[in-house]
Amino acid sequence: MITRSVKLSVELIRSIDERIEDKQYSTRADFVLHALRQTVLDYAEIKRQMMEDLGGEVPSEESVADAFIGKTSGLLLWLKKFDGNQIQINTRVPEGLERKIEILIRPEFGFKKKSDFTRCAVANMLNRLREFDGVFYDAEQFAARQKEVYETTMKAISEGLSKGVPLENIFNDLKRPLKTKDTVD
DSSP: OEEEEEEEEHHHHHHHHHHHHTTSOSSHHHHHHHHHHHHHHHHHHHHHHHHHHTTTOOOOHHHHHHHHHHHHHHHHHHHGGGOSSEEEEEEEEOHHHHHHHHHHOOGGGTOSSHHHHHHHHHHHHHHHHHHHHHHHHHHHHHHHHHHHHHHHHHHHHHHHHHTTOOHHHHHHHHHHHHHHHHHHO
8 A cells, every 4th residue: 555645725625524524435535545546547438438439449649648638637727726725635545556546647647746646636526526416416305205205105004094994095095195296396
């Protein structure tokens, strides 16, 4: 294991801490390690997509460098918005992952120093998570609605059966409010 350090602005640390409070990550170091893995995969995906576009041929080093520097430049530009007080995070990185990171830390890919890759990885991960937050929020809303329907149904069945109401009548009564509620939304 290799120890990687990164200094991030207080604002970025707050964003990471929100993810920890939401139980998506256990620690800041856990977040950074996941960000490193995801970012390596994202750069690999760029090259894979280029190969697919070329019908399976390997793209030139220049075109790979152009694509990689485009991604890196965008991330570094985004990071410039978060200057100010910095807090250091240390992360233990497995050697195999570190070898892949070392392949990407090249000036022609936009990385002037090792810490640039780690900072870009954090920016990349925060941006990716923001993109998908709404997707899970919608899923959570759907799950909450399903739970509400289930609980309402079970309560109606239980109460109806205890009063001797036939099951068919209970279900007919349940259909009316659910249809009305669904069509009002």
